[in-house]
Amino acid sequence: MSTITTKDGVSIFYKDWGHGQPIVFHHGWPLSSDDWDAQMMFFVLQGYRVIAHDRRGHGRSSQVSDGHDMDHYAADVAALAEALDLKDAIHIGHSTGGGEVTRYVARHGNGRVAKAVLVSAVPPLMLKTASNPDGLPIEVFDGFRRDLAANRAQFYRDVAAGPFYGFNRPGAKPLEGVIQNWWRQGMNGGAKAHYEGIKAFSETDFTEDLKAIDVPTLVLQGDDDQIVPYKDAALLSAKLLKHGSLKIYSGYPHGMLTTHADVINQDLLDFVRG
Template sequence: MSTVTTKDGVEIFYKDWGKGQPIVFSHGWPLSADDWDAQLLFFLGKGYRVIAHDRRGHGRSSQVGDGHDMDHYADDLAAVTGQLELQNAIHVGHSTGGGEVVRYLARHGDNRVAKAAIISAVPPLMVRTDANPGGLPKEVFDDFQAQLATNRSEFYRAVAAGPFYNYNRPGAKPSEATIQNWWRQGMMGGAKAHYDGIVAFSQTDFTADLGKITIPVLVMHSEDDQIVPYADAGPLSAKLLKNGTLKTYKGFPHGMPTTQAETINADLLAFIES
């Protein structure tokens, strides 16, 4: 397997296919690079070099007990892009991966990066605070941790079969294969990484990070996102970015790169080639 070893000794697994301008994909919690299958194959077919890694503690990367925070996530991404000597890259992040991309750009700069896109992403801040009254109560995320600690397998099954893909909406037609693939990816990773990751994706404030980014960023978010509610995420991120563009969808789920891959891929391609 292809891996990068970080400064603190963590092995980060990655896929690196094709040639041409690189597109780097950062996945959501608690998944792996496999969640980008539809995008990797599409953009590979369009002549791009596609790269996707498993976040520390997720998928095939080391199941370490610490470092499950946005600074480490960003530094791990920098270790991958550095070893591969990427230039003029496009970075695409989904959900927690969107936060990872934002922190990476703010922390490591954009000298290697041409553009970025964040999809259903957690910035600016998910949890409710005095400064972020539209956020979700901390108790919501405390409950996520409690369910994970009690029965991670059952919890993951419920997330995938329900709100992640909007399979709990009236008239929805759940795909058992999609649900099982989400569960499979989640169970590949480590419980400690996923437990800590809930704090990382919900309590990290990306407000200052967004203001530091100058490259073009496409913010893609659905008004029917049940995991990262639209009003306190996509529109606010787009406003904080110096060169941000908001693309809003109606009726799409949080996991729209999978269930609505044709639309998402076309919109990403149009942005990259613009």
């Protein structure tokens, strides 16, 4: 397997296919780089070099005890970019991966990043606070932690079969292979990393990171996202970015990269080429 080792001894697994301008994909919680299959195949066939890694504690990377926070996630990406000498790269992040992209580009991406894309992403801040009154209450995330600790396998099955892809909506046709693949990716990771990652994606405030990003950044989200409410995510993020552009998809779920890959991939390609 292709891996790098970070300064604190964590083995980070990655895929690196093709040649040309690099596109780096950052996966959501609690998944792995495998969640980007539809995008990586699409872009490698378009002549790009495509790279995706498993976040620490996820997928095939080390199931370490510590460092499950956005600062470490971003530093791990910086280590990967340095090891692969990535320049003029485009970073695309989904959900928690969008937070990872935001912090990486803001703090480590100077001179290496050409563009960024945030898809159904957690910035600026998911948690309800005095300064973010439209966020989700802490009880929502406490519930995630409770369900994960009690029966992670059933929790992951329920998320994938329900709100993540919108399969719980009237008239929706659940795709069993998609549900099983989500569950497989989640169960390949470490329970402790996933448990602590809930705090990382829900309580990290990316406001200043978004303001600091000075490369063109595309923000995409569906208005039927049941995981990350778009009004407190994409709409606010686009306003904070210096060079942000926004597209909202009517009726699309959180996992629209899978359920509507044909539409999203073309929009990503248009942005990358633009």
